[in-house]
Amino acid sequence: MVIATDTEMPTTRQVVRLGIIGAGRIGQVHCLALSRNPKAEVVIVADFFVKAAEACAQKFGIPSAVQDWKDVIRNPAVDGVIICSPSDTHHEIILGAAKAGKHIFCEKPIDYNLKRIDEALATVAQSGVKFQLGFQRRFDANFQRVRQAVQGGEIGEPFMLNIKSFDPAPPPLAYLKQSGGLFFDMMTHDFDMARFVVGSEITEVTATATSFDKEITAIGDITTAIVSLKFENGAVGVIQCCRKAVYGYDQRLEVLGSEGAVDINNNYPNTATVYGADKIKRDLPLNFFMDRYKQAYEDEMISFVDAVANDTPTAVTGMDGKIPVVLAFAATKSLQENRTVKVNEILYGKSVM
Amino acid sequence: MVIATDTEMPTTRQVVRLGIIGAGRIGQVHCLALSRNPKAEVVIVADFFVKAAEACAQKFGIPSAVQDWKDVIRNPAVDGVIICSPSDTHHEIILGAAKAGKHIFCEKPIDYNLKRIDEALATVAQSGVKFQLGFQRRFDANFQRVRQAVQGGEIGEPFMLNIKSFDPAPPPLAYLKQSGGLFFDMMTHDFDMARFVVGSEITEVTATATSFDKEITAIGDITTAIVSLKFENGAVGVIQCCRKAVYGYDQRLEVLGSEGAVDINNNYPNTATVYGADKIKRDLPLNFFMDRYKQAYEDEMISFVDAVANDTPTAVTGMDGKIPVVLAFAATKSLQENRTVKVNEILYGKSVM
Amino acid sequence: MVIATDTEMPTTRQVVRLGIIGAGRIGQVHCLALSRNPKAEVVIVADFFVKAAEACAQKFGIPSAVQDWKDVIRNPAVDGVIICSPSDTHHEIILGAAKAGKHIFCEKPIDYNLKRIDEALATVAQSGVKFQLGFQRRFDANFQRVRQAVQGGEIGEPFMLNIKSFDPAPPPLAYLKQSGGLFFDMMTHDFDMARFVVGSEITEVTATATSFDKEITAIGDITTAIVSLKFENGAVGVIQCCRKAVYGYDQRLEVLGSEGAVDINNNYPNTATVYGADKIKRDLPLNFFMDRYKQAYEDEMISFVDAVANDTPTAVTGMDGKIPVVLAFAATKSLQENRTVKVNEILYGKSVM
Amino acid sequence: MVIATDTEMPTTRQVVRLGIIGAGRIGQVHCLALSRNPKAEVVIVADFFVKAAEACAQKFGIPSAVQDWKDVIRNPAVDGVIICSPSDTHHEIILGAAKAGKHIFCEKPIDYNLKRIDEALATVAQSGVKFQLGFQRRFDANFQRVRQAVQGGEIGEPFMLNIKSFDPAPPPLAYLKQSGGLFFDMMTHDFDMARFVVGSEITEVTATATSFDKEITAIGDITTAIVSLKFENGAVGVIQCCRKAVYGYDQRLEVLGSEGAVDINNNYPNTATVYGADKIKRDLPLNFFMDRYKQAYEDEMISFVDAVANDTPTAVTGMDGKIPVVLAFAATKSLQENRTVKVNEILYGKSVM
Numbered sequence A, B, C, D: 001m002v003i004a005t006d007t008e009m010p011t012t013r014q015v016v017r018l019g020i021i022g023a024g025r026i027g028q029v030h031c032l033a034l035s036r037n038p039k040a041e042v043v044i045v046a047d048f049f050v051k052a053a054e055a056c057a058q059k060f061g062i063p064s065a066v067q068d069w070k071d072v073i074r075n076p077a078v079d080g081v082i083i084c085s086p087s088d089t090h091h092e093i094i095l096g097a098a099k100a101g102k103h104i105f106c107e108k109p110i111d112y113n114l115k116r117i118d119e120a121l122a123t124v125a126q127s128g129v130k131f132q133l134g135f136q137r138r139f140d141a142n143f144q145r146v147r148q149a150v151q152g153g154e155i156g157e158p159f160m161l162n163i164k165s166f167d168p169a170p171p172p173l174a175y176l177k178q179s180g181g182l183f184f185d186m187m188t189h190d191f192d193m194a195r196f197v198v199g200s201e202i203t204e205v206t207a208t209a210t211s212f213d214k215e216i217t218a219i220g221d222i223t224t225a226i227v228s229l230k231f232e233n234g235a236v237g238v239i240q241c242c243r244k245a246v247y248g249y250d251q252r253l254e255v256l257g258s259e260g261a262v263d264i265n266n267n268y269p270n271t272a273t274v275y276g277a278d279k280i281k282r283d284l285p286l287n288f289f290m291d292r293y294k295q296a297y298e299d300e301m302i303s304f305v306d307a308v309a310n311d312t313p314t315a316v317t318g319m320d321g322k323i324p325v326v327l328a329f330a331a332t333k334s335l336q337e338n339r340t341v342k343v344n345e346i347l348y349g350k351s352v353m
Helices: A025-035 A050-060 A069-074 A086-098 A114-125 A140-150 A173-176 A187-198 A214-218 A294-310 A316-335 A343-348 B024-033 B050-061 B067-074 B087-099 B116-126 B141-151 B172-178 B187-198 B214-218 B293-308 B320-339 B341-346 C026-036 C050-060 C069-074 C087-099 C113-127 C143-151 C173-177 C187-198 C214-218 C294-310 C318-337 C343-348 D025-035 D050-060 D069-074 D086-101 D114-127 D141-151 D173-179 D187-198 D214-218 D295-311 D316-338 D343-348
Strands: A016-021 A040-046 A080-083 A103-106 A131-133 A158-166 A202-210 A225-233 A236-242 A250-257 A258-264 A273-275 A281-284 B015-019 B040-046 B078-082 B103-106 B131-133 B157-164 B202-210 B224-231 B234-244 B251-259 B260-262 B273-275 B280-282 C014-019 C040-046 C078-081 C105-107 C131-133 C158-166 C202-210 C224-231 C236-242 C252-257 C260-264 C274-277 C280-282 D016-021 D040-046 D080-083 D103-106 D131-132 D158-166 D202-210 D224-229 D234-241 D250-257 D262-263 D273-276 D281-284
Touching: A016 A025, A016 A069, A016 A294, A025 A040, A025 A050, A025 A080, A025 A294, A025 B078, A025 D025, A040 A050, A040 A069, A040 C040, A069 A080, A069 A086, A069 C318, A080 A086, A080 A294, A086 A103, A103 A294, A114 A202, A114 A316, A131 A214, A131 A258, A131 A294, A131 A316, A131 B280, A140 A250, A140 A258, A140 C294, A158 A187, A158 B157, A158 B224, A158 B234, A173 A214, A187 A225, A187 A236, A187 A250, A187 A316, A187 C173, A202 A294, A202 A316, A202 A343, A202 B224, A202 B234, A214 B141, A225 A316, A225 B202, A225 B224, A225 B234, A236 B157, A236 B202, A236 B224, A316 A343, B015 B067, B015 B293, B024 B040, B024 B078, B040 B067, B067 B078, B067 B087, B078 B087, B078 B293, B078 B320, B087 B103, B103 B293, B116 B320, B131 B320, B141 B187, B141 B251, B141 B260, B157 B187, B157 B224, B172 B214, B187 B224, B187 B234, B187 B251, B187 B320, B202 B320, B202 B341, B224 B320, B260 D234, B273 D141, B320 B341, B320 C014, B341 C087, C014 C026, C014 C069, C014 C294, C026 C040, C026 C050, C026 C078, C026 C294, C026 D040, C040 C050, C040 C069, C050 C343, C069 C087, C078 C087, C078 C294, C087 C105, C087 C113, C105 C294, C113 C318, C131 C294, C131 C318, C131 D069, C143 C252, C143 C260, C158 C187, C158 D103, C158 D158, C158 D224, C158 D234, C173 D050, C173 D158, C187 C202, C187 C224, C187 C252, C187 C318, C202 C318, C202 C343, C202 D086, C202 D224, C202 D234, C214 D214, C224 C318, C224 D158, C224 D202, C224 D224, C224 D234, C236 D158, C236 D202, C236 D224, C236 D234, C274 D343, C318 C343, D016 D025, D016 D069, D016 D295, D025 D040, D025 D050, D040 D069, D069 D080, D080 D295, D086 D103, D086 D114, D103 D295, D114 D316, D131 D295, D131 D316, D141 D187, D141 D250, D141 D262, D187 D202, D187 D224, D187 D234, D187 D250, D187 D316, D202 D316, D202 D343, D224 D316, D316 D343
Parallel strands: A016 A040, A016 A080, A080 A103, A103 A131, A158 A236, B015 B040, B015 B078, B078 B103, B103 B131, B157 B234, C014 C040, C014 C078, C078 C105, C105 C131, C158 C236, D016 D040, D016 D080, D080 D103, D103 D131, D158 D234
Antiparallel strands: A158 A250, A202 A225, A225 A236, A250 A258, A258 C274, A273 A281, A273 C260, A281 D281, B157 B251, B202 B224, B224 B234, B251 B260, B260 D273, B273 B280, B273 D262, B280 C280, C158 C252, C202 C224, C224 C236, C252 C260, C274 C280, D158 D250, D202 D224, D224 D234, D250 D262, D273 D281
């Protein structure tokens, strides 16, 4: 792939020209990150609600705002697209962008249908465009430090992983109804993190879950889940997810290994401790993913732009996007059947997809 | 039950007179605790290796040392016995002591056979003696503070529990061969802690496990296990056990609830942090259960002596001793059959016992 | 003051147009912050080394680069200047900018001569321009949280302050020779912080100091100092400064009050802890002021731009710039004369200035 | 010195026989510690309030209780005395005990009159008895770890010390009136700790202080003090004392050195953290010296008994008792004269003693 350059200037003048598809909250996060990145330029933004696209264009000084995402992929000035539109449009846009030769950064998920995921990944592969999935946690300093400790041998061979991933409060029911459920909507991030830090594929999952909220129960979803994992390298792990932690967004992780262990704590808005007559207190952690992963969102975009500009592999591949969905299917099946499910049952089975 | 008193002195002079059965390491821990307890007096110590009984007697100023535990329960000056002999003798001694009208403090386990446990508990019940099991962790300030937070409503309704319980290093193979395996030898303490802090019975368990040690694998045991739990009150939980954490004895626990969460950290020999040119360092946690639970061992003995002296219920009952064994059977079955096992399958089933 | 606006657009289109004087490290930090601030526009940059000005202009897309700072204050398109030139030029540029009606953001110090400081402040006052001094720590989330705790009554009446302020390593001797010495170069930041968090003026100082470096001793400077403070409100305090902390930049602060206390810790690149067979380790804190106060530098510039745009008072005044210099003189005198020095001796005395 | 032994048994049967002088709170702390020490036996207890002596004797099984401390030093069965009587009796009892050939453990202070201290120390030296002063903090695991770090070279050459020493609340005025004032009553412990961890003598002190309590001000005392120190080895330090910290007993210390730093935190009753919807909370530290230094009190008594039993030097000498009093005089003089005071002015001067 050759990326477009403004002129025949030397490579230091290379700027990756991007189109944003979806001008909502996450689209704007990426616009901000790209506005700070001297190697990138956002040349067009699309949103089905064209007013949103126009507002975004004005806010970030983007020259063009359109309604139809196809106008983005048709635009010859566009090197790549940032897909931030609703999940059920990802598959179609990926196919279109890939066929148009545009590099692709896509928010998770690719899709929740494994056949459509495979189709999207195959199309990307044939077209030769870069593809990066939006697992921004991989760019977080804490998770990266854990990966470095594990991969660098600081804790020896990993034995056991524990991930805790709690949201401050459940999203609205309307959102939950179309979210795919906790395993797909929430735990796919944690499945990715498990693979990322342990550096080995998950072969078996076993799920236990409960719901503390009657409305969420009524729509067939759960609020609180524990999924045990077995990895190809012999390690085991467990992911704990919960839709509600009143003290804020709780994102922690520990790995125990043959020569030691590593854990990470949450990030806080300040380091102050207040000592009172009854208790010692500190402020709550950064409250949600937009604050907690602010730098990670910026860094994942830098990474994508660099991969395009330098023609190097992206940091989060299409397969990295597919496997967590497979694992979410396996966890669902495990919960339904009260048994350990081998991931291969999903990959090659037929019942669920 | 009326306890023996030295004379017809007022109750403040009441001293509980005890016999120690088993003069090994844990027997001596209890002798030390009792030597510091003005309400208790150890009047006799028994050990099959009579030299050990004699050495213990001399060290702690105990007037009588014998070989046969039956000499302890026959002794009319003895109000109660502290059973610290090998696990496979517990059943017989409990039966003997109960029939002799002696109060019983028994190190875990009662037995690993559920029929024999039931027989022991029935005999205790018929005799009316006090019975306390040696789950010393219940007396630890950290675990008690968690229980207080959960039971006192500080975190609302509990949603999810996580227990981490890692030993510094595996015990010798010879020990492991007769230990009953990780679920029985190690995780019964954690099953008890799960019930203690959540305050609800466990109804289902699901186990995932691995082994990092070929010799341990060869004897059919595991080194690293994850057991997911469902509680009667709707909460879920997960226990992580490992035979090896090179940085020391790691005993932590967290509970997430509807109004908050509580966690505990390990105990350390000092609070010093050393800041160097490459890292910030602190010393390792207290290394093993004798150090970590030193105060808890003393306090469980105070609790037992008080229960006897004041004719009040003991803090850890016979049923508290039985249920973790049932759970260990359920975890074993879950691991064998790769499925969630309802605890009722063990309690009323026939296959395992 | 009326600030220039691009056109007769509504106030939301107001953009503060700024000139940078001094294109070195800190000048570029401000350029970056301003490039991210939609309310500001850098229209010119000056540096005696004109190549540096040109490089800066290219890097941040600034339309004009010049050698002479006078070209900045003469420029009618400029609303305000950001003074980042060497300390000994600050006085002259402040006078020039104020007389030209340009708002002023000035890096510390205004000057180290009290008469010249007074002259600069008087000229600023007469001209009516905004003036903000570059005490960026006031914008740091940790220090702000302490101030909030103290001023908001969370700890009652403050009794005692402790500030620790250690650099990773001494600067080069060449720098130290013209730095004014530790009290002026380093501790003025801490004097400001003491006033900021306690919210009361310092009336007496007493200094104790030592030097661990022969070369620094040889030029008449110190490496390690303790300065005790008395505040007008009756509180006492102590500042500890050191030129060398091998583990990195150490910036901590504690206030003890009648109803509690508050302290802050350093900021770290990640929250990971690694547990090894010998020690428990974490990475070193953010190493120096550019990393530690990255966000504070951005926020102080937002604050200045807002003060200009909205015609509101600046967050750090000229007097806030003068008083720490007075305190540095008092500390110097205290050290020379081995006695407590009342700050009034400096403000109204004649010997030192 | 030869210590008495019960019989001509081998040395392992040697028991140090002690008399307690003063049966108040601290006397009972020592009785408890000695009751747990198999190498020691308390054979007599004296208290001017003979009922207190009798109650103590009954509680700890001490065979003899008397009113007059002279009956203790006359008793041929007594190898040494533990002086826990009011401070103004220490001098006389030390002289009497030393002349009677009894080893001496003495609570602080020896006296607050330097001539009487010198007389006491000279008498002890002539008699050849062991003498240990009750600076129990030297036996605390945290302070010992700091000393080990400094003396063992973990932080290189020490540059700067900071001690924070805050009581939960001021003692009653009646106590304060006869206490000698904050420098003598409270800070002598910290002066000792400064010497203990830095391992060098203090040569200069400079004091700053205030009072937040009118009644304490009215009796000429202070509540809050900062004393800067210079050490013989070139290091500097600062001690902060306050009579009131509503969150409890606060005892912390930091040393910065050429190769690193070391600090210690307080001790807490448990390690639990509770995460709520508004704050993250933990319980207050151990509240006062009896809880905080429980183990240190036991260990200092073990150390004294061992020194007597093995005829080895004591861990805290008479000179260790004198120097903090000299430093308290120097701090008082510094506060009165608003200047740095060289310690030699007190040691060899005439005005203060």
